[in-house]
Amino acid sequence: MNALPSCRIITVHTFRGDRSKAFGQNFFRALDDQRNQRGSGPSLTDCLLFAGHTGLSTDTDKVIYGFNPNQGTDPIWQVMQRLRSGGAYPGVVHDDTAVFAAAQQRGLTVLMFDVALSPSSFQIIRRSLAAELWQSIYSYGFPDGDGDCNCTTWIERLGLPLLTGRMDEFTAVTSIAGQVRRRFGLCV
Amino acid sequence: MRFRSTRDESERKTVAAQYAQVVDSLIASRKWKEMPAFEDMLPDEWLPKAFFKFWSIPVSHNPDGR
Numbered sequence: 233m234n235a236l237p238s239c240r241i242i243t244v245h246t247f248r249g250d251r252s253k254a255f256g257q258n259f260f261r262a263l264d265d266q267r268n269q270r271g272s273g274p275s276l277t278d279c280l281l282f283a284g285h286t287g288l289s290t291d292t293d294k295v296i297y298g299f300n301p302n303q304g305t306d307p308i309w310q311v312m313q314r315l316r317s318g319g320a321y322p323g324v325v326h327d328d329t330a331v332f333a334a335a336q337q338r339g340l341t342v343l344m345f346d347v348a349l350s351p352s353s354f355q356i357i358r359r360s361l362a363a364e365l366w367q368s369i370y371s372y373g374f375p376d377g378d379g380d381c382n383c384t385t386w387i388e389r390l391g392l393p394l395l396t397g398r399m400d401e402f403t404a405v406t407s408i409a410g411q412v413r414r415r416f417g418l419c420v
Numbered sequence: 421m422r423f424r425s426t427r428d429e430s431e432r433k434t435v436a437a438q439y440a441q442v443v444d445s446l447i448a449s450r451k452w453k454e455m456p457a458f459e460d461m462l463p464d465e466w467l468p469k470a471f472f473k474f475w476s477i478p479v480s481h482n483p484d485g486r
Contacts, residue, residue, distance in 0.1 A: 252455075253455070256475060261478060283457070284457065315459075317424070318423070374424060375424070376425040377424040
């Protein structure tokens with residue numbers, strides 16, 4: 233029997249946003265102030281702390297990379313409106329390590345799991361990640377909107393396998409049964 | 421979300437009306453403790469007035485609600 237190859241690790245990091253009334257009120261007030269030119273709006277970190285975020289790191293460094301909308305000159309309130317309306321933005325990959333640290337400092341639970349890959353599969357993902365860091369080929373959008381993916385489904389686009397194939401795991405994804413149609417990007 | 425998968429105004433109105441009913445029932449339940457995720461929210465101009473009132477968030481851009 234051949235020996236198992238030494239695996240390389242990619243770690244997925246994710247947290248659910250802080251959607252408490254107190255945080256939400258401050259966040260939406262900041263959005264409204266920005267919309268009405270009374271303030272500079274919420275920070276991008278606050279935006280992600282409300283929304284939640286997903287990113288990945290590799291075993292070569294500790295940086296957590298995340299997929300985000302490249303808002304250009306649009307203010308955040310407009311970005312959120314456009315995304316909720318089904319619109320999309322070009323995607324951009326950031327070093328979001330500080331966002332995950334801020335989530336932890338805020339008491340949000342940051343979940344992490346490792347995906348063990350063969351060295352060749354790992355290199356394929358690393359090359360995709362490097363290319364994405366240079367310039368993403370994907371557009372950012374909310375589910376069922378015009379974008380290719382959001383921060384979570386971007387990981388899938390990179391080709392990182394998230395399901396092991398265990399039926400109990402797959403059928404436990406309750407939304408599989410709860411949503412009879414899935415729309416991807418501009419395909420209806 | 422069905423709202424984002426269509427650009428048809430009448431279909432969006434139907435979805436928004438159903439969304440408003442869900443908002444009303446959540447408010448009536450007195451158990452609505454967390455704001456919905458961004459991706460589960462309609463754009464501001466389509467959100468019912470009751471949503472803004474319940475969460476005490478500004479509605480100045482949407483004075484009439486839907």
